[in-house]
Amino acid sequence: MDELELVMASQEGDRLALSMLLRNNYPFLVRYLMKITMHPQLAEDLTQETMMKAMEKIRLYNGSSKFSSWLITIGTNLYMDVLRKQKREQAWHQEEQALRKMKWQVESQGDEWPELLDALARINEGIRIPIIMKHYYGYSYDEIGRVMGIPSGTVKSRVSNGLKELRRELADDEQ
Numbered sequence: 001m002d003e004l005e006l007v008m009a010s011q012e013g014d015r016l017a018l019s020m021l022l023r024n025n026y027p028f029l030v031r032y033l034m035k036i037t038m039h040p041q042l043a044e045d046l047t048q049e050t051m052m053k054a055m056e057k058i059r060l061y062n063g064s065s066k067f068s069s070w071l072i073t074i075g076t077n078l079y080m081d082v083l084r085k086q087k088r089e090q091a092w093h094q095e096e097q098a099l100r101k102m103k104w105q106v107e108s109q110g111d112e113w114p115e116l117l118d119a120l121a122r123i124n125e126g127i128r129i130p131i132i133m134k135h136y137y138g139y140s141y142d143e144i145g146r147v148m149g150i151p152s153g154t155v156k157s158r159v160s161n162g163l164k165e166l167r168r169e170l171a172d173d174e175q
Helices: 003-011 015-037 040-060 067-108 115-121 125-135 141-148 152-174
Strands: none
Touching: 003 015, 003 040, 015 040, 015 067, 040 067, 067 115, 115 125, 115 152, 125 141, 125 152, 141 152
16 A cells, blocks of 8 residues: 555544554654654654644645655644743743742841742732732833733733732632
8 A cells, every 4th residue: 555545544544554654654753853852752752642643633634745744744843842841841940940049138138028929929920010010119000001011901900810819829828
């Protein structure tokens, strides 16, 4: 059977044809993923995930490109997801480290670090900034909106919802 026949049979539910199709493309795909990841174990994991996705979505393959190109697209997208996740985790670690450093500096100067600042640190900056500008510095909703480039109604909503979230956080911390 050639590749097109294997694809058609796979799309009709022939598991043996699907197995042969994936097995034929496995070495090519793993080599490609090794080159883009530069990490053999990650490449193997992504190849396995790609094969699983291909098995689930085989009916969506429309034949407009080579089957190997379709697999490369799936594998590349999975790798991009991994990179985005790593980036988010790295940003989170940096924020945590900066918060610990700031807390240490405040406490080493003999000042007290209020629980409120811990709770503020745990909420999204899109909510944290308007709350701080409004309640720590007295800016109006219109002024905050101009600074952040958002409507004042959005600012008001974020402050209101953020304060509710902070109250819940602080209530949970007391228990």
